[in-house]
Amino acid sequence: MDKRATILEILRKVSNKDLNPAPEESLFDSGLLDSFALPEMVSALEQAFGITIPDSDLNPRKFDSIERIEQYLESRN
Amino acid sequence: MAWICGFGAALPSRLVSNAEISALIGKTPEWIQSVSGIQHRRWVASGETLLELAVRAAEDCLSKTAVSASEIGLILVASASAPRRFPGPAAVVAAQLGLQEIPAIDLPIASAGALFGMALANELAPRFGPTLVVASEVLSPFVVAEPIEAGVAMLFGDGAGACLIHPTSGLFKICQVQLASDGSFAEDLRLEFQGPIQMNGRAVILQASRKIPRAIQQVLDRQAIPASQVDRFLLHQANQNLLDRVADVLTLPREKFFSNIAHYGNTSSASVLIAAAESFQQQPPPSGAYVCFAAFGAGFHWGAMLCQAG
Numbered sequence: 001m002d003k004r005a006t007i008l009e010i011l012r013k014v015s016n017k018d019l020n021p022a023p024e025e026s027l028f029d030s031g032l033l034d035s036f037a038l039p040e041m042v043s044a045l046e047q048a049f050g051i052t053i054p055d056s057d058l059n060p061r062k063f064d065s066i067e068r069i070e071q072y073l074e075s076r077n
Numbered sequence: 078m079a080w081i082c083g084f085g086a087a088l089p090s091r092l093v094s095n096a097e098i099s100a101l102i103g104k105t106p107e108w109i110q111s112v113s114g115i116q117h118r119r120w121v122a123s124g125e126t127l128l129e130l131a132v133r134a135a136e137d138c139l140s141k142t143a144v145s146a147s148e149i150g151l152i153l154v155a156s157a158s159a160p161r162r163f164p165g166p167a168a169v170v171a172a173q174l175g176l177q178e179i180p181a182i183d184l185p186i187a188s189a190g191a192l193f194g195m196a197l198a199n200e201l202a203p204r205f206g207p208t209l210v211v212a213s214e215v216l217s218p219f220v221v222a223e224p225i226e227a228g229v230a231m232l233f234g235d236g237a238g239a240c241l242i243h244p245t246s247g248l249f250k251i252c253q254v255q256l257a258s259d260g261s262f263a264e265d266l267r268l269e270f271q272g273p274i275q276m277n278g279r280a281v282i283l284q285a286s287r288k289i290p291r292a293i294q295q296v297l298d299r300q301a302i303p304a305s306q307v308d309r310f311l312l313h314q315a316n317q318n319l320l321d322r323v324a325d326v327l328t329l330p331r332e333k334f335f336s337n338i339a340h341y342g343n344t345s346s347a348s349v350l351i352a353a354a355e356s357f358q359q360q361p362p363p364s365g366a367y368v369c370f371a372a373f374g375a376g377f378h379w380g381a382m383l384c385q386a387g
Binding site for chain 2: 034035036038039040042043055056058059060
């Protein structure tokens with residue numbers, strides 16, 4: 001499964017919604033993801049991609065869209 | 078390590094329903110409850126003040142312990158909503174309690190202020206004697222300050238709590254303390270002199286969801302006990318969803334985390350003491366039981382404290 005598909009699967013799981021946002025669409029402003037789903041999504045990303053996201057990187061803006069999540073994960077490679 | 082002798086609380090008289098808040102923020106009462114767990118909160122009525130609440134909470138605490146006011150050697154007063162720049166409330170609260178010529182120290186720390194006060198009292202009580210920790214907040218004037226933010230206005234309540242820490246005896250022995258601060262997030266939750274409260278809720282929740290469970294795990298690991306062995310967790314009552322998240326991260330039943338946020342909202346630094354006073358009044362812990370306190374707030378400041386019932 002490619003990176004984007006994995007991210008989408010995580011988003012669907014933590015939001016309990018069958019969503020399909022555009023890559024650049026804000027997950028928060030569009031209401032797709034609420035504040036309390038965000039920490040769950042970050043934990044799921046760590047697990048799925050085998051990384052530890054340090055507290056200093058826990059800026060909601062880094063996880064605001066599929067595109068930004070991809071960019072963050074790329075920066076960790 | 079010192080001992081906790083008891084807790085006290087004082088709540089203002091005005092009950093503010095979600096329906097009343099709804100009219101201010103354009104959201105439904107059901108929305109407020111779903112995003113916070115809050116059903117209503119208490120706000121000060123005319124004539125009720127932060128100082129009066131602090132003194133009432135302190136008197137309630139002292140009435141439940143065998144320590145008289147004259148034995149107190151130090152008072153620490155936490156508040157993020159003191160009504161003036163200086164002097165802070167500590168000296169005035171001490172004077173109103175009749176405490177003469179003892180040090181009275183202000184802790185201008187929101188949310189985690191009481192926990193920091195308890196931790197400092199643990200260190201200072203052996204030097205100064207029985208130490209009274211008070212936390213008092215009147216945040217309601219700031220949450221209704223324009224521009225009103227829905228996520229802020231629905232969240233906060235007013236109230237005060239108190240705790241007495243004794244160097245040699247009490248109900249709970251303090252076993253482990255973990256405190257931390259990180260000012261790189263200072264802009265994410267703040268109250269400037271002119272208000273209103275500015276909160277980046279997503280950043281706060283994201284950080285708190287990590288840091289609270291980690292601090293709890295640190296004190297448990299140092300004491301070499303599993304989380305499942307803790308009788309109850311008394312956390313800063315920030316938001317019901319956050320309490321549930323912390324329980325889930327620690328893979329513990331949510332019922333182990335005492336909650337009264339439905340009735341009082343988030344009373345910032347006072348909340349953990351109000352929760353403790355209510356929890357122990359409802360159900361005293363059995364001898365030997367572990368109790369864990371934890372808090373997180375603006376700064377960010379956060380930490381945890383593990384105690385054991387004597």
